[in-house]
Amino acid sequence: MNESIYKSIKSLPPLDETIIKIQKICSNDDSDIAELISVIHQDPMLTANILRSANSPLYGFSREINDVDRAVALFGMATIRGFALAGTINKNFKIDLSPYKINETNFMDIATKQNALAFNWCNQIDRELLNIISPASFMMDIGKIIIAKELIESNKADKFKSQIQSISTPIELYNLEIDMVGISSQMVTAQIFKNWNLEPEISNAIRYLLNPSDAPDNVKKHCIILNIISNSINIFGTLSQSQIDSSKELLDFYNLDVKSYLDAIEKVRN
Numbered sequence: 610m611n612e613s614i615y616k617s618i619k620s621l622p623p624l625d626e627t628i629i630k631i632q633k634i635c636s637n638d639d640s641d642i643a644e645l646i647s648v649i650h651q652d653p654m655l656t657a658n659i660l661r662s663a664n665s666p667l668y669g670f671s672r673e674i675n676d677v678d679r680a681v682a683l684f685g686m687a688t689i690r691g692f693a694l695a696g697t698i699n700k701n702f703k704i705d706l707s708p709y710k711i712n713e714t715n716f717m718d719i720a721t722k723q724n725a726l727a728f729n730w731c732n733q734i735d736r737e738l739l740n741i742i743s744p745a746s747f748m749m750d751i752g753k754i755i756i757a758k759e760l761i762e763s764n765k766a767d768k769f770k771s772q773i774q775s776i777s778t779p780i781e782l783y784n785l786e787i788d789m790v791g792i793s794s795q796m797v798t799a800q801i802f803k804n805w806n807l808e809p810e811i812s813n814a815i816r817y818l819l820n821p822s823d824a825p826d827n828v829k830k831h832c833i834i835l836n837i838i839s840n841s842i843n844i845f846g847t848l849s850q851s852q853i854d855s856s857k858e859l860l861d862f863y864n865l866d867v868k869s870y871l872d873a874i875e876k877v878r879n
Contacts, residue, residue: 611791613762617755618800622701627652628693635690635740636808645686646678658692659684667725669876685736688728691743695720698751708757708766710773711844716754720747722842722877730873731834734866741831744807745814746838752797753844759790777845778855783819795819821863833863841874848878 624632630648634640649655656677663680664673674680681689698704698720704713711719727746731738760766769789776782783793799816803809814831817824818839821832841848841856853874860867 611759614755614759614790614792614797615800617758618797618804621801621804624697624805625700627655628697631690631693632807635686640686642681642686645689646681649677649681649689655693655696658696659689662692662721665721665725666879667722667877669729684728685739685743687739687741687743688724691724691747694744695724695747698748698754702751702754703758704754705761706753706757708760708769708773709753709844710770715844716750719842719844719847720750722847723747723749723838726838726842726873726877727834729876730838730870733869733872738831738834741808741810741814741828742834745811745818745831745835748802749798749815749818749835749839750794750844751801752794752799755797755801756786756790756792756794763790765789779839779843780819782844793819833859833865837863837865837870842877848874 627648631645634645634648649659659677659680660674662668663670663683668684670683674683684692695717698717704716706712706716724743724747727742728739731742757766760769769785772785772789773782776785783795786793795815795818799812802812802815810828810831813825814828814835817828817832818835821829821836824832837856837859840859841852843852846852856870857867860870
């Protein structure tokens, strides 16, 4: 691994107490949602974020939700963990994504829409998938923050920005990152998760999301779904017709139901 990128990862602060508590609850099969709600009530910022998200049209709830307990029950423990982890981005990272030609607002919008697509889609096909896919979909691009920092500090940002103009897919971006800094943003994200002591299943789901055939069997389906989500919503666009068409080709290739995907993207697009 690039030495300066490795140092950047190691220098990140640990997860805060609220997220550690949520992690323990969500990874314990004997925990219940009442324990999770109790922890959330102690964090006003997380509470506000959950309620704001619950009332966003992205997640497709039909009624206004003013009670955080109700919102947690609707989202489920896995998605709430995703919200909690997403809150670490602003706390733990100095964000300058100019090499990727996006800003912090664009980045958070992409992450939110990726998670909303995951939520609406997995709710139709298998809600258990969200245990890994929900936190992964929120956080799968955080490695770009570390790579952008390295590009800026090594005076490669302009060259990277120039080359990014001629590409349009996540796999092309993966190859460009490897060429410029020797590591992909997916690999960086997986290492961050490892340093934070998150489950290896989440790290592996992100590490192999662009090459699911190489993934361990226990996360192969998760990688496939994350691959399609990443293909559908990324720094190059959000659910454009070309992105949807190429995602439908992936769905056919992996023998996944197209209708549930199309139903999910309609909620995000609307």
